[in-house]
Amino acid sequence: MAVRLFAALAATGAAAGALPAGLNAAVGGAAAGGRMGPPAAFSWDSLVAQARALARKPYAETPDSPRAAADYDAAVKLTYGDAKTVAGNVRLFPAVRGTAPKPVRIALLENGQAREIVDTAGLFVTSENTDPVGFRVMDATGRSDWLAWQGASYFRSSGSRDQYGLSARAIAIDTGLPTGEEFPAFTHFWIEQTGPDSVRVYALLDGPSLAGAYSFDCRNGKDSAVQDVTAALFLRKAVKQLGLAAASSMFWYDQSNRAARPDWRPEIHDSDGLAIWAGNGERVWRPLENPSVAKLHSMQAKSPKGFGLLQRDQAFDHYQDDGVFYDRRPSLWVEPKGDWGAGAVCLYEMPTSSETMDNIAMFWRSDKPARAGERRDFAYRLTWSSNDPTADRASRCVDMFEGPGGIPGAPPMAGVRKFVFDFAGPSLAGLTRESGVTAETDLPKGAIVSAVAYPVARSDALWRVMIDVRTTAVTQPAFRLYLKRGDTALSETVIKSLETGAVS
Numbered sequence: 001m002a003v004r005l006f007a008a009l010a011a012t013g014a015a016a017g018a019l020p021a022g023l024n025a026a027v028g029g030a031a032a033g034g035r036m037g038p039p040a041a042f043s044w045d046s047l048v049a050q051a052r053a054l055a056r057k058p059y060a061e062t063p064d065s066p067r068a069a070a071d072y073d074a075a076v077k078l079t080y081g082d083a084k085t086v087a088g089n090v091r092l093f094p095a096v097r098g099t100a101p102k103p104v105r106i107a108l109l110e111n112g113q114a115r116e117i118v119d120t121a122g123l124f125v126t127s128e129n130t131d132p133v134g135f136r137v138m139d140a141t142g143r144s145d146w147l148a149w150q151g152a153s154y155f156r157s158s159g160s161r162d163q164y165g166l167s168a169r170a171i172a173i174d175t176g177l178p179t180g181e182e183f184p185a186f187t188h189f190w191i192e193q194t195g196p197d198s199v200r201v202y203a204l205l206d207g208p209s210l211a212g213a214y215s216f217d218c219r220n221g222k223d224s225a226v227q228d229v230t231a232a233l234f235l236r237k238a239v240k241q242l243g244l245a246a247a248s249s250m251f252w253y254d255q256s257n258r259a260a261r262p263d264w265r266p267e268i269h270d271s272d273g274l275a276i277w278a279g280n281g282e283r284v285w286r287p288l289e290n291p292s293v294a295k296l297h298s299m300q301a302k303s304p305k306g307f308g309l310l311q312r313d314q315a316f317d318h319y320q321d322d323g324v325f326y327d328r329r330p331s332l333w334v335e336p337k338g339d340w341g342a343g344a345v346c347l348y349e350m351p352t353s354s355e356t357m358d359n360i361a362m363f364w365r366s367d368k369p370a371r372a373g374e375r376r377d378f379a380y381r382l383t384w385s386s387n388d389p390t391a392d393r394a395s396r397c398v399d400m401f402e403g404p405g406g407i408p409g410a411p412p413m414a415g416v417r418k419f420v421f422d423f424a425g426p427s428l429a430g431l432t433r434e435s436g437v438t439a440e441t442d443l444p445k446g447a448i449v450s451a452v453a454y455p456v457a458r459s460d461a462l463w464r465v466m467i468d469v470r471t472t473a474v475t476q477p478a479f480r481l482y483l484k485r486g487d488t489a490l491s492e493t494v495i496k497s498l499e500t501g502a503v504s
Helices: 005-009 023-033 044-055 072-079
Strands: 090-094 105-110 113-116 132-138 145-150 154-157 167-169 185-195 198-206 210-220 225-235 242-249 251-253 273-277 283-287 295-300 306-310 331-337 343-349 360-366 375-385 396-404 416-424 437-441 448-455 462-470 478-485 493-497
Touching: 044 198, 044 210, 044 225, 072 090, 090 145, 145 198, 145 210, 154 210, 154 375, 185 210, 242 306, 242 331, 242 375, 273 343, 283 295, 283 396, 306 360, 396 493, 416 493, 437 448, 437 462, 462 478
Parallel strands: 105 185, 283 493
Antiparallel strands: 090 132, 105 113, 132 145, 145 154, 154 167, 167 242, 185 198, 198 210, 210 225, 225 375, 242 360, 273 283, 273 306, 295 343, 306 331, 331 375, 343 360, 396 416, 416 462, 437 478, 448 462, 478 493
C-alpha cells in the first residue's frame, strides 16, 4: 500500500493557471532543439509483443533518477506554474528522491508514429532537465487536471467534482498475504491526444513476476470520467494471488462509532464502502473498517457485473473539511468486459492512525491459478464519478451506526452491541409498518436480542433496521443483513464486521 505523496502532487492544478503550447508547439520546439527522438511505428500488437519478449527475460529494476528533485517542496516548484505541455494537454511529474525516484520513458503518438521525449527542458516550471516519473492530463481549459499517472502502476481521476481521492492500480500481486506484496511498475508510456477532453494512453508494465501491455481509452465528461482498459499479461513465474482491476483507498473513521473518533472532524475517508453486483444479480454493500489488525476478506463473485469502492456520503457537514473536501471524493466503479469466470472480489483492510496512508485495497481474483508462462487477457471499464452506480430500484444502505446494546436511557446491556442501518430507495416508497417488511440476517437466533425494521417518520422511502447482537454468542467475523418483503429482497445485502473499537 502506498503513502499518499501521489495525492498531494496530483492535486487539482488550478494554481498552474492557463497553460501554453500544445502538441504542435512542442513538436515544433523538438525540431529546433531536439526534444523528441526519431519516429518509430507503434501499435497495440507491437506493445503486446514487447511485453511478451520482456517477460522472457530476467527482471531488471529501473535505477533511480540521478536528476530527481531533492524533496517534495522542490518537486512542487517544478510541477506547478508555467511550463509547456505535450500531447496537447499533458503535464509531467518530476522524479523525487526517496518517494518517487524511478523515471519513466514517455513517447507521443500520432498517426501510428511514436516519438520519445528525450529532452525535458521547458516541460517543468524551471529550466531544469529533469526525469519524469508520470504525468497529468489537463482539462480543456488548461486550469485543472482530471487524470494522472504516477508511481508503480497507480493512476487516478478527479471524477465529476474535480477532487482526487482513491487510486486505481493496473495489478495487485499478493496483496494482503504474509509473504509480502509486489509492486510492478509502468516503465514506458505512449500518449495520444484524441480530443480536447479525451486521451489514449498505452503503457508497458514490468515487475519480478510478470510483464504486461495496457491500453487506456480515457474520456472526461460532465458527470464522470471513463476509462476503457485493455490488458495482456505475461507471467514470468507463478503468482499466488493475482488481483485484477485493483484500487487503493483510505478509510480512517466515519460516523458509525463516535466514541472512538480521534479527530475533531466527524468523518475522514476517501471511500466508505465496497459495492458488488454479482453475476447472479445480488447487490452487496460492505462498509469499510479501520481494523485493529490487517485483514483480507474474500467475497465470491462469479462473472461479476460490477464492483467498486464508493464514497456514498457526500454531505460537506458530515466531514467539515474545507481543505481537502472528502465529500467531493469520487467513487470508482469497475465493469468487467466479457465473462471473467469464477472468482472473488477481495478487500484488504489495514489499521491506520492517520489520513496520510492508503490502508484499503480492492481487487478481483480468479479461482484459476496464475502459473508461470501463462498469458492472460482481460478488459474492463472504470467510471470515476460522484453519482452512485448502484442506485436503482433496490434500496441502498445510506447510513450506519453502532453502540452499546439496550434501550436508550437505560444501562447498557453487557456483551450486547447495537447496530443501526438506514436504507433508502424506490423499492421502499409507500411501504408502511403493515407492509410486511422484515430484516433478514444470517446471525444465529441465540445471538439476536432484538431486531426491528420500520419506516423513519416524516421521511420518504427511508427505513431503519435496529438490531441488538449478543456478540459472545457469535463465532462468525461478520454478518449479512437485508430488507425483504415475503420472498422478495428489497435492498442490497450489507456485510457488517463484528469487530468494534478499532479506530485509533
